[in-house]
Each structure stands twice: as C-alpha cells, then as structure tokens.
Amino acid sequence: MSVPEQRHYLPAGLPSPMVHVDALTAPYWQGLRDGRLLVQRCAACSTWQFGPEYLCHACLAFDPPWTEVTPAGRIFSWERVWHPSHAALKDHGPYLVVLVELRDAGGVRMLGNLLGDPHQDVAIGSTVQGIVEHHGDAAPPYALMQWKVLSP
Amino acid sequence: MTGRTLRGKVAVVGIGETAYYKHGRSPDPEFKLTLKAILAACKDAQLDPREIDGFASFGNDRSEASRLASALGIRQLRTALMQWGGGGGGCCAAVANGAAAIASGMSDCVVVTRGLAQGETGRYGQSSGTPNQASDMAYQAPYGVLAPPQKFAMKVRRFMHEHGVEPAALKAIAMASYFHAQRNPRAVMHGKPLDSETYDAARWIAEPFRLYDCCMENDGAAALLLVSAERAADFPNEPVFLLGAASGSEHRGGAVPHGAPHYAGANFGTVAPDLYRMAGLGPADVGVVQSYENFSGGVVMALSEHGFFGPGEANEFLTLGNLCAPGGRLPLNTSGGNLAECYLQGFELVLEAVRQVRGESTSQAPRHDVALVIGGPMVAPASSLLLGSGATL
Numbered sequence: 001m002s003v004p005e006q007r008h009y010l011p012a013g014l015p016s017p018m019v020h021v022d023a024l025t026a027p028y029w030q031g032l033r034d035g036r037l038l039v040q041r042c043a044a045c046s047t048w049q050f051g052p053e054y055l056c057h058a059c060l061a062f063d064p065p066w067t068e069v070t071p072a073g074r075i076f077s078w079e080r081v082w083h084p085s086h087a088a089l090k091d092h093g094p095y096l097v098v099l100v101e102l103r104d105a106g107g108v109r110m111l112g113n114l115l116g117d118p119h120q121d122v123a124i125g126s127t128v129q130g131i132v133e134h135h136g137d138a139a140p141p142y143a144l145m146q147w148k149v150l151s152p
Numbered sequence: 153m154t155g156r157t158l159r160g161k162v163a164v165v166g167i168g169e170t171a172y173y174k175h176g177r178s179p180d181p182e183f184k185l186t187l188k189a190i191l192a193a194c195k196d197a198q199l200d201p202r203e204i205d206g207f208a209s210f211g212n213d214r215s216e217a218s219r220l221a222s223a224l225g226i227r228q229l230r231t232a233l234m235q236w237g238g239g240g241g242g243c244c245a246a247v248a249n250g251a252a253a254i255a256s257g258m259s260d261c262v263v264v265t266r267g268l269a270q271g272e273t274g275r276y277g278q279s280s281g282t283p284n285q286a287s288d289m290a291y292q293a294p295y296g297v298l299a300p301p302q303k304f305a306m307k308v309r310r311f312m313h314e315h316g317v318e319p320a321a322l323k324a325i326a327m328a329s330y331f332h333a334q335r336n337p338r339a340v341m342h343g344k345p346l347d348s349e350t351y352d353a354a355r356w357i358a359e360p361f362r363l364y365d366c367c368m369e370n371d372g373a374a375a376l377l378l379v380s381a382e383r384a385a386d387f388p389n390e391p392v393f394l395l396g397a398a399s400g401s402e403h404r405g406g407a408v409p410h411g412a413p414h415y416a417g418a419n420f421g422t423v424a425p426d427l428y429r430m431a432g433l434g435p436a437d438v439g440v441v442q443s444y445e446n447f448s449g450g451v452v453m454a455l456s457e458h459g460f461f462g463p464g465e466a467n468e469f470l471t472l473g474n475l476c477a478p479g480g481r482l483p484l485n486t487s488g489g490n491l492a493e494c495y496l497q498g499f500e501l502v503l504e505a506v507r508q509v510r511g512e513s514t515s516q517a518p519r520h521d522v523a524l525v526i527g528g529p530m531v532a533p534a535s536s537l538l539l540g541s542g543a544t545l
Contacts, residue, residue, distance in 0.1 A: 010294075010295070010296050014293060014294055014296065014298075015279065015289065015293035015294060015298070016294065017290035017291070017293070017294050018290075025290070050411065051288060051291060051407070051408050051409055051411060057404060057407075076310065076415070077306040077307070077309045077310035077313070077415070077416075078306060078309060079302065079305040079306050079309060079358050079359055079360075080356070080358070080359040081296055081301075081302050081305075081357075081358045081359075082355065082356040082357060082358065082359070083277075083301065083355075083356070083357040083358065085277060085278055085279050085296075085298040085299035085301070085302065086278070086279040086296075086298050089296065094356075095296055097295055097296060097297055097302065097306070099306050099310075099410050108411065109410055109411055109415075110291070110409075111291060111292055111295050111297060111409060111410060112295055113295050113296070124309075124310070124313050142294075144294055144295065
C-alpha cells in the first residue's frame with residue numbers, strides 16, 4: 001500500500017533523509033522507494049538490527065545483510081507534537097509520531113507518523129500496518145514508512 | 153576499581169558565572185561570556201587565572217581550550233578535555249574528567265566551563281535550516297522529530313505507561329524549580345512565579361510535555377575551578393570535595409534511532425551504582441539533589457535510577473512539598489535549574505551543588521554535606537557527581 005503522492009502526512013519543506021545516503025544506509029532507502037521494508041539481519045547469528053551499522057552488535061560479524069520484513073507491528077510509544085520546531089510546521093497544527101516495534105524483526109523499532117486524525121486517541125500496544133509514503137517529486141526522491149492503526 | 157578512585161582527591165575552590173539571559177539577550181558573544189565566567193571563578197577563589205593549566209567541557213562547547221588559554225595568557229596548557237556526546241549528559245563528566253587529570257598528576261588546576269549563547273549560535277528548540285539530515289536524524293526529522301522535545305517525549309510516555317506515573321509527578325518537578333527560582337536573583341525566571349493553574353493551562357509542546365515541563369533556551373556561561381585536595385586549604389572558600397563521579401550508558405543505550413533495549417529509562421542504570429560505589433555512599437546519604445531537567449519527565453527517571461524511589465513509587469514521592477527547600481524530604485533543583493534559573497546544559501546545576509555544600513544557596517537544604525548532581529537524563533553518555541564537605545571525608 002502507498003499514500004497518494006499529493007497526500008503527504010506532513011507539509012513540504014521538512015528535512016529530507018537523503019543527503020548522506022551511503023553504502024550502509026542506501027539499501028534501506030532504496031527498499032522504501034521500491035515499496036519494501038528492509039532490516040539488517042546478521043547472516044552469522046540471525047540477530048536483527050536497526051538502525052543499520054557496519055557490524056552485528058551480537059556476534060561482531062561485518063555487514064549484516066538486509067532482509068525484507070512485513071511492515072506490521074505494535075505501537076511501543078507515541079507523542080502528539082504541537083509546537084512547531086521547524087518553519088515548515090508553522091500553523092500546521094498537531095501531528096502524531098509513533099514508535100513501532102516490528103512484529104517480524106526481533107522487536108526492532110522504527111519511527112513514523114500515525115495516519116488519520118491527529119486528535120485521535122492513541123494506545124500503546126495497538127497493532128499497526130505500515131504504508132509507504134512516496135516523495136517522488138523531491139530531489140533526490142525518497143519514500144517514508146507511515147503507519148495506520150489496524151486494531152486498538 | 154578497588155584502589156582507583158577520585159574520592160576526596162580533588163576539590164572545587166571557585167565558581168563563577170555571568171548574568172543569565174533569555175536567548176538572544178546577551179550583550180556579549182559566547183566566547184566572551186566564557187572568559188567572564190572563568191574570571192569570576194578565579195575571583196571567587198582568589199586565584200591568578202594564569203595558574204590554570206587545564207580546561208574541560210562538554211556538549212560540543214565551542215569555546216575551545218587553546219583559544220581560552222591564549223586569551224587568558226596561560227603560561228602552560230597541560231590538559232584540554234572534551235566529553236563526547238551532545239546535550240547535558242556531560243555536565244558532570246566534564247568535572248570528573250578535569251578531576252581525573254588532577255588526580256593523575258597531568259594537571260594542577262583545571263577550569264571546567266560551559267558557555268552557551270543560543271541567540272548567537274541557534275536555538276536547540278528549533279531545527280536548523282539544514283534541508284538534509286545525516287545519520288540518525290534521517291530516520292527522525294522527515295517525521296517531524298526534529299528537536300529535543302520530540303526526541304524525548306516518547307521515552308517519557310513509555311516510562312509513564314510501564315510504571316503508572318501520573319502527570320502530577322512531572323508537574324511537581326516543574327513547580328519546584330520555579331519555586332526555588334523565586335528565591336534566586338540570578339534566575340531568569342526570578343520574579344515570575346508559576347502557579348498550579350498556569351501550569352495546567354499552558355500549551356502542549358509535545359504530549360506529555362506542557363510548556364513548563366521543558367527547559368528554557370538561554371545565553372550565559374559558568375565556570376568551576378578544580379585543584380588537588382592537598383592545595384584546597386590555600387583558598388578562601390570552604391573546599392567542596394569530589395566524593396564520586398561516574399558517566400556512561402547502558403547496553404546499546406545510544407542505539408539510534410530510538411533503539412536502546414532499555415528504552416524507558418534515563419541511562420543511569422549502570423552509572424548510579426558506579427557513582428555510589430566510588431563515594432562509599434547511598435541515596436539515603438544525599439541531602440539535596442540537582443537533577444538535569446531537559447524535560448520534567450527525565451527527572452522522574454533519573455531520580456528513580458539513583459535510588460530515591462522505585463519507579464512505581466514516583467507518584468507518592470514526587471510532590472511539591474517533598475521537593476522544596478528547606479522543609480522537603482529531598483530538596484530538588486534549588487537554584488531553579490534548567491527550567492527556571494538558566495539553561496546552561498546543566499552546568500548551572502553543578503555550581504548550585506557547590507553552593508549547597510558551602511551553605512550559600514538561596515534555597516539552602518538543611519542536610520547539605522552531600523550533594524548530588526545528575527546530568528543529562530535520556531542521552532548517552534549521561535553522568536552524575538557527588539560532592540561533599542570536608543566533614544564527609
């Protein structure tokens with residue numbers, strides 16, 4: 001699933017993730033552009049790891065390969081942000097950020113926005129599904145992973 | 153660590169600070185503020201600034217040691233110490249690092265400094281105009297997680313969820329800082345008391361933080377002078393001794409973004425035991441605490457991890473009455489701290505702990521032989537420090 005191009009959750013003008021994409025992080029960002037969520041998983045000891053690093057923190061094997069996972073998980077924590085900490089957010093109003101514990105990736109966590117009414121009630125533990133939000137018009141283009149509640 | 157300790161080996165003999173300003177209000181640039189603070193600390197100690205031979209700081213302070221040494225005409229620079237890590241996690245570690253240089257014979261007199269002019273160099277509460285974000289911010293900024301309130305609100309939310317902590321506990325911390333600031337003429341919020349209704353009615357910054365749960369953004373500088381315990385008696389002030397110091401973080405405590413295994417914590421799970429072990433003391437020996445308030449919720453975690461209450465007891469312990477000097481069970485942030493005195497990334501808290509041990513605070517705690525400072529909850533590395541009078545050695 002993906003969000004229509006013209007309906008990004010947050011307004012244009014926020015920082016892009018793309019400037020320092022390097023060999024370490026490029027597969028993650030390319031994966032999102034391709035509609036796939038990738039997480040590092042050590043080939044030697046099967047430990048999941050995110051954010052990416054050159055080394056597996058469990059067994060110290062280099063270059064853990066990227067593995068596709070289902071974008072599904074539970075809300076581990078959340079916040080409703082009111083104060084605009086960036087000029088692009090001035091007069092935008094509140095927005096929701098969730099920290100999602102992935103279901104199929106050893107409990108690693110990722111940030112995203114919670115789609116829907118920014119005033120909705122949010123509960124830790126709710127199951128959520130990931131939805132790719134494409135920013136194809138950005139230079140360079142990129143994609144984000146957003147989330148929506150499946151069951152509270 | 154048997155036999156290797158800083159306990160009783162190093163003393164604070166002078167402290168000084170500039171006037172404290174709202175961000176953008178300082179008439180002086182950051183480097184000049186730092187020079188003024190150093191000279192104020194030297195005046196307090198009646199020390200010739202040229203006797204300084206070491207500098208220590210933290211938080212990516214821009215007033216670099218060799219420029220300070222040149223500006224001050226220092227005869228010989230021996231140590232130039234910077235604690236890694238952004239934020240206030242280094243405000244105690246910087247003192248510890250300077251003390252370690254003295255205890256090991258690498259320096260004779262170290263000045264620890266923090267100068268900050270957010271009007272000059274950019275506000276922490278606003279994202280820089282940088283259009284692209286490197287490193288861990290790439291995973292946060294596009295989602296609107298841009299500045300410290302958004303980075304830490306989710307940690308506090310999770311902690312409150314796991315332990316049943318009520319918003320009233322956060323409120324008590326904010327109210328205590330403002331209460332003490334009304335007695336402290338240095339405080340930026342002196343003369344601006346905060347009442348219960350105003351706290352409750354304040355706008356949300358990032359739930360669960362309201363306006364008064366968040367630190368200020370300020371301009372100012374502070375400095376603190378360290379010498380060996382043997383020399384401490386040569387100075388006019390009552391010496392304040394380092395009893396214990398520790399810094400660091402838990403297993404993968406710095407894993408970004410938001411990946412720390414023990415997420416709902418302030419990163420003192422390993423630091424506090426090291427601290428108390430070095431000092432040979434426990435939380436019951438501490439009479440007064442300065443605990444870094446980037447956000448009120450971080451203080452709840454930090455105090456709990458330093459053993460003053462279990463996380464499930466936070467609601468009962470954290471009441472305004474318990475936290476105010478002189479009558480409270482544990483006077484907290486007696487200068488007003490980051491919320492109401494001045495946000496110097498917690499370094500103003502270290503100076504306040506020195507004042508408490510000397511008996512010179514504007515909100516003096518009755519038990520002040522042992523004072524605790526806690527730096528930078530929720531960042532990695534964090535640090536904390538126990539200071540005490542000569543009677544504690």
